[in-house]
Amino acid sequence: MDVKEWKDKVLSHKKNGYDRLPAAEREAMNAYCEQYKAFLDAGKTERECVREGIRLAEAQGFRPYQRGMELKAGDKVYVNNREKMLMLAVIGQKSLAEGVRINAAHIDSPRLDLKPNPLYEDGEMAYLKTHYYGGVRKYQWVTIPLELHGVVAMKDGKNITVAIGEGDEPKLVISDLLPHLGAEQNKKPLNEGITGEQLNLLIGSEPIGDGEEKERVKLAVMKLLYEKYGFTEDDFLSAELEAVPAVKATDIGLDRSMIGAYGHDDRVCGYAGLKALLDLESAPAHTAVCILADKEEVGSNGISGMHTAAFDTFMEDLCEGQGVPVRVCLEKSFCLSADVTAAFDPNFADVYEKRNASQLNYGICLCKYTGSRGKSGASDASAELVAYVRRVFDEKDVVWQMAEMGKVDAGGGGTVALLMANRNIDTLDAGVPVLAMHAPFEVVSKLDCYMTYKASKAIYEA
Numbered sequence: 355m356d357v358k359e360w361k362d363k364v365l366s367h368k369k370n371g372y373d374r375l376p377a378a379e380r381e382a383m384n385a386y387c388e389q390y391k392a393f394l395d396a397g398k399t400e401r402e403c404v405r406e407g408i409r410l411a412e413a414q415g416f417r418p419y420q421r422g423m424e425l426k427a428g429d430k431v432y433v434n435n436r437e438k439m440l441m442l443a444v445i446g447q448k449s450l451a452e453g454v455r456i457n458a459a460h461i462d463s464p465r466l467d468l469k470p471n472p473l474y475e476d477g478e479m480a481y482l483k484t485h486y487y488g489g490v491r492k493y494q495w496v497t498i499p500l501e502l503h504g505v506v507a508m509k510d511g512k513n514i515t516v517a518i519g520e521g522d523e524p525k526l527v528i529s530d531l532l533p534h535l536g537a538e539q540n541k542k543p544l545n546e547g548i549t550g551e552q553l554n555l556l557i558g559s560e561p562i563g564d565g566e567e568k569e570r571v572k573l574a575v576m577k578l579l580y581e582k583y584g585f586t587e588d589d590f591l592s593a594e595l596e597a598v599p600a601v602k603a604t605d606i607g608l609d610r611s612m613i614g615a616y617g618h619d620d621r622v623c624g625y626a627g628l629k630a631l632l633d634l635e636s637a638p639a640h641t642a643v644c645i646l647a648d649k650e651e652v653g654s655n656g657i658s659g660m661h662t663a664a665f666d667t668f669m670e671d672l673c674e675g676q677g678v679p680v681r682v683c684l685e686k687s688f689c690l691s692a693d694v695t696a697a698f699d700p701n702f703a704d705v706y707e708k709r710n711a712s713q714l715n716y717g718i719c720l721c722k723y724t725g726s727r728g729k730s731g732a733s734d735a736s737a738e739l740v741a742y743v744r745r746v747f748d749e750k751d752v753v754w755q756m757a758e759m760g761k762v763d764a765g766g767g768g769t770v771a772l773l774m775a776n777r778n779i780d781t782l783d784a785g786v787p788v789l790a791m792h793a794p795f796e797v798v799s800k801l802d803c804y805m806t807y808k809a810s811k812a813i814y815e816a
């Protein structure tokens with residue numbers, strides 16, 4: 355063989371996804387991305403994602419799972435875990451003793467939660483105190499329009515749904531210092547320029563009543579909230595209100611090849627796993643399970659995070675219906691821990707190791723292991739498992755790449771992978787490369803979104 359033939363035979367053929375995307379799939383890719391954008395606009399909180407997920411699933415014939423329900427191949431069920439986590443399954447042709455195929459993603463995203471006693475007045479303006487949720491870079495959340503989404507749970511058991519700032523509604527904002535007076539602030543490190551206690555939402559400025567009264571702006575705001583939603587200041591105590599960016603998902607670039615939005619991490623994988631499940635045309639060989647979990651951004655703990663026994667209960671219930679011990683099912687199961695990764699950003703090239711960084715438009719990115727500084731906290735998938743997934747993806751023409759996040763000593767991150775692997779489920783991390791992850795406005799490539807959908811479908815059908 356000559357040099358060229360040797361090159362072809364033994365060297366890697368890494369290529370941009372657009373050089374591998376069949377022309378016939380362009381339309382499907384763009385159609386998928388439009389649906390994904392609509393999902394993002396409908397789901398700016400984990401609760402809204404659950405609601406929208408159920409709406410889409412029910413339209414495809416999914417029913418709420420009831421314990422003891424008789425299920426046969428092709429049946430579609432879901433469990434709504436406390437409005438914040440969604441678990442769906444399409445029953446397969448094989449017994450659960452043969453294991454299930456899982457796509458696990460999370461639908462919570464970094465944001466600013468209201469404190470229990472949020473409302474106050476200062477400088478004759480009304481504000482809401484927040485406590486940031488997840489790994490936010492605080493300076494990114496000032497001077498951008500914000501919305502307030504969530505629920506106020508009343509003592510009588512009713513829930514009041516709040517969505518302030520949608521559409522033409524007024525927005526909220528957090529102010530920053532003007533450059534003219536910013537000399538001292540400018541000297542601070544980036545992570546101290548804006549502090550957690552400065553993340554206060556401006557919510558009003560017009561006073562009510564006459565000049566003798568105190569805190570007239572606060573009263574005016576509370577009156578407006580009461581008139582519109584019917585709750586009082588005390589009801590903030592049992593509320594979950596989340597400030598999220600007031601921005602719709604939008605195409606980025608003259609070529610419209612990317613999507614900018616709030617909450618790609620990790621709704622971009624969550625939607626892929628969900629849509630692929632809804633699009634299964636017939637009963638798959640193995641039972642297909644889609645998990646949309648909450649609380650990943652703060653450690654996956656609690657009743658709706660991936661640590662929750664609600665997942666084990668769901669699997670036990672399904673297995674019990676077939677007389678299969680759940681441990682037998684789990685040890686034969688496979689899970690794609692679908693979560694985003696950091697895309698190589700030439701603006702910040704020095705934190706990446708170029709040969710092992712994920713790239714926009716190179717497809718869904720597999721991560722054999724996550725963790726940081728010496729793989730600490732990693733779930734390290736076995737070589738055999740990676741080989742299995744390579745085969746599954748290649749058979750279905752999924753464009754994929756493999757990378758790790760950043761330079762060895764630069765940092766790192768984790769996903770729910772270890773929580774699934776700890777349950778004796780073979781698990782591999784994979785997800786969409788993101789620019790500006792955790793920012794109020796993140797960017798992904800359409801090709802990578804679509805390939806993550808194809809990858810999820812390939813897993814369900816494997």
Ligand code: MN
Nearest residue numbers: 619620693694
């Ligand atoms: Mn994530």
Ligand code: MN
Nearest residue numbers: 619620651792
């Ligand atoms: Mn994250």
